[in-house]
Amino acid sequence: MAGYLTTHVLDTARGCPAKGIRIALYRVSGNSHKMIAESVTNDDGRTDNPILPSESFKPGTYELVFFAGDYLRATGQGEGDILFLDQVPIRFGISDADAHYHVPLLLSPHGMSTYRGS
Template sequence: MSMSHVTTHVLDTGSGKPAADVPVTLHRLDGGRWVQIAGGTTDADGRIKQLGPDRLPTGTYRLAFATGEYFAASGTATFFPEVAITFGVVESEEHYHVPLLLSPFAYSTYRGS
């Protein structure tokens, strides 16, 4: 099974563990509005390896993480009900891995490999 063009990994830095069962949607900016093109939920290792098609055209994309749902499931208050990461895709590049490091009151991200 091949990986999709975009993958993600969510690590709960507060607990030091992968964030399982986080709903994630992938959107493409189309004519000034966001159109959802895929969705999934992180696995026990906090990963989604199959999120959308195996190839995306050049454009602007957004991953939206339902972090409020994730923290609510454990009874943890959070400042961020959703984390949205916007990034650009260039057709000539191979793969986009967009990790999210998450805690109830902070988050960070980077271009992974």
């Protein structure tokens, strides 16, 4: 079985999935970042498909960038030019080529959290 990567975003301040957040996925090598995928969260705060499907999945270092500032402004949770959280990067490693990796973002205007989900 080939592995794959999924993600989702929950708005912990409003207690609901975060719809409409743009997410970019980068493969990282040293100081080099190469964007390999981009998606937007749906009504359930998830991407419609794995952000890194099995045919592209391989061990390495990756970074998800969540464009949270756009979402926070659109939902009335962020004002002004400078937000506490704007683009939220999460760098992580994939070591098992046959595993499902799930990297969610729990988001509020002044805090965030992540974990390796299932």
